[in-house]
Amino acid sequence: MSEPTYTHMFVRADSLLAEYLCHVELLDLTEPRAEQLHALHRDHARGSCLVLAATDRQSP
Numbered sequence: 001m002s003e004p005t006y007t008h009m010f011v012r013a014d015s016l017l018a019e020y021l022c023h024v025e026l027l028d029l030t031e032p033r034a035e036q037l038h039a040l041h042r043d044h045a046r047g048s049c050l051v052l053a054a055t056d057r058q059s060p
């Protein structure tokens with residue numbers, strides 16, 4: 001299989017880890033929290049920041 005070698009950690013969306021780590025999957029993500037996290041990760045590269053990608057689709 002051609003899966004990337006890095007592993008995805010699952011973290012709660014309201015935890016500090018979600019603010020500092022990019023290769024994480026967000027659990028229990030709410031819309032207000034998605035906006036916060038999106039703002040914190042907004043300068044990251046779209047292709048390499050999972051948090052940015054995950055919070056992006058929440059926006060209209």
Ligand SMILES: [Zn+2]
Nearest residue numbers: 022041044049
């Ligand atoms: Zn990021």
